[in-house]
Amino acid sequence: MGLTGLFLISFLVVHAGVNACIWANDGGVLFNKVAHFMGSMIIIRILEVGLFAGIFIHIIQGYVLEFTNRSKRNIGYKINLGNRGSKWYSRSMGLLGTILLLFFIIHWKQFWIPSRFTGVNEVLIDGKEVHNMFNLMQVTFTEPWVVTVYVLACFSLAWHLMHGFQSAFRTIGVHNKRFLVLIQSAGIAFSIIIPLAFAMMPVSMYLGWVK
Amino acid sequence: MEHYSMNLTLKVWKQKNAKAKGSFETFEVNDISSEMSFLEMFDVLNEKLIHEGKDAIAFDHDCREGICGTCSMYINGRPHGPWHGTTTCQLHMRAFKDGDTIVVEPWRAKAFPVIKDLIVDRTSFDKIIQAGGYISVNTGSAVDGNAMPVEKDNADKAFAAAACIGCGACVAACKNSSALLFVAAKVAHLALVPQGAPERKTRVMNMINVMDKEGFGSCTFTTACEAVCPKEISVTNISRLNQEYFLAGLTGDK
Numbered sequence: 001m002g003l004t005g006l007f008l009i010s011f012l013v014v015h016a017g018v019n020a021c022i023w024a025n026d027g028g029v030l031f032n033k034v035a036h037f038m039g040s041m042i043i044i045r046i047l048e049v050g051l052f053a054g055i056f057i058h059i060i061q062g063y064v065l066e067f068t069n070r071s072k073r074n075i076g077y078k079i080n081l082g083n084r085g086s087k088w089y090s091r092s093m094g095l096l097g098t099i100l101l102l103f104f105i106i107h108w109k110q111f112w113i114p115s116r117f118t119g120v121n122e123v124l125i126d127g128k129e130v131h132n133m134f135n136l137m138q139v140t141f142t143e144p145w146v147v148t149v150y151v152l153a154c155f156s157l158a159w160h161l162m163h164g165f166q167s168a169f170r171t172i173g174v175h176n177k178r179f180l181v182l183i184q185s186a187g188i189a190f191s192i193i194i195p196l197a198f199a200m201m202p203v204s205m206y207l208g209w210v211k
Numbered sequence: 212m213e214h215y216s217m218n219l220t221l222k223v224w225k226q227k228n229a230k231a232k233g234s235f236e237t238f239e240v241n242d243i244s245s246e247m248s249f250l251e252m253f254d255v256l257n258e259k260l261i262h263e264g265k266d267a268i269a270f271d272h273d274c275r276e277g278i279c280g281t282c283s284m285y286i287n288g289r290p291h292g293p294w295h296g297t298t299t300c301q302l303h304m305r306a307f308k309d310g311d312t313i314v315v316e317p318w319r320a321k322a323f324p325v326i327k328d329l330i331v332d333r334t335s336f337d338k339i340i341q342a343g344g345y346i347s348v349n350t351g352s353a354v355d356g357n358a359m360p361v362e363k364d365n366a367d368k369a370f371a372a373a374a375c376i377g378c379g380a381c382v383a384a385c386k387n388s389s390a391l392l393f394v395a396a397k398v399a400h401l402a403l404v405p406q407g408a409p410e411r412k413t414r415v416m417n418m419i420n421v422m423d424k425e426g427f428g429s430c431t432f433t434t435a436c437e438a439v440c441p442k443e444i445s446v447t448n449i450s451r452l453n454q455e456y457f458l459a460g461l462t463g464d465k
């Protein structure tokens with residue numbers, strides 16, 4: 001759980017970095033270039049296979065963990081410890097992860113499948129035909145419900161990371177006090193910055209901040 | 212602090228034996244002194260019940276001074292009751308006020324089946340200890356205390372981990388019924404001192420195996436265990452255990 005989680009965390013940085021290129025506000029030229037580069041590099045395509053393997057292992061591990069753990073207590077308590085012992089999001093990783101999974105299905109259908117299989121309108125950049133992913137984003141994010149779903153998914157991601165980031169490091173055995181303090185603060189910062197950056201993308205497109 | 216007396220309503224889990232289906236029963240107790248311990252309050256109630264020819268409420272206890280770990284009650288939704296770092300036997304009635312209703316349940320976990328009322332079977336913990344919570348030494352005359360130097364910092368950490376009394380509150384509080392804080396306390400305690408070194412790798416492997424076999428859940432670091440542990444065992448011990456487990460897995464013979 002921890003290892004696959006850390007691997008996925010590293011991917012989030014790359015994904016957010018690439019997408020941040022939309023804010024160059026150059027009609028998507030930079031973003032489409034970078035997206036094309038990512039799609040055409042063989043090494044990145046190989047990493048993509050690893051990424052999907054990572055996601056699926058993480059999902060399967062997560063559900064196995066959730067359901068076996070639930071089976072370890074037949075009779076529940078009349079009064080639960082609840083927030084007196086732990087944070088609600090630490091106890092709700094299964095739920096938050098499920099929301100993210102549902103979101104991914106929508107997200108893949110909207111972007112990943114067209115870019116890899118069913119095709120995206122082309123645009124000419126530097127004399128080369130490349131997928132106009134920028135335009136696909138603009139079109140997709142004209143729908144208010146889509147923007148709402150994306151923003152809600154970013155909230156789930158934020159809470160999922162708020163627990164997952166530091167928990168992953170503890171799982172792999174980090175027990176040094178200084179590191180733990182560092183990891184905890186880095187975890188909070190990461191859980192706010194990355195989902196916020198992701199959420200601002202559909203919002204910026206919807207409000208016409210990037211053109 | 213002023214002493215006072217109180218009347219209370221108790222809702223207690225009653226279950227005839229391991230097989231029976233239990234349920235909550237309501238009891239009234241009057242004139243309880245704020246200076247009594249929680250278990251003394253139960254003694255008063257049980258005496259009354261016995262006088263009335265009724266079945267007393269079964270609960271575990273031994274030392275009544277917070278060192279044996281047998282007292283185990285889930286009081287108002289928290290193992291060992293509302294006070295931080297306190298066992299049930301050390302919890303005093305001044306934690307409550309006149310007219311309060313107190314709900315008392317046994318530890319709930321598949322690995323801790325209820326034997327009767329509030330008593331659960333914690334043999335699973337004994338089995339984990341038998342799997343590795345010891346060091347092998349030849350008996351004989353005691354070794355000189357200074358014969359084996361231990362770094363002060365490690366000695367302190369080992370001592371803090373060794374404070375675990377095996378009460379099982381960590382399991383009771385955990386949403387996963389995980390025993391990892393208990394196992395981590397034992398593993399960390401012995402991993403931090405030279406006496407534990409010879410069996411370091413097999414210990415962690417064997418203890419974890421038995422823990423899984425006994426039906427405890429897996430840790431997801433909600434840290435509810437640390438919040439309720441009467442001996443304030445830190446979850447940092449769990450990280451240490453994980454490191455021990457990885458290293459033993461990579462370099463051990465098992």
Ligand code: SF4
Nearest residue numbers: 375376378379381440
């Ligand atoms: S770690 Fe704490 S709560 Fe768990 S058995 Fe030891 S003393 Fe009890």
Ligand code: FES
Nearest residue numbers: 275279280282300
């Ligand atoms: S009776 Fe021994 S710790 Fe409570």
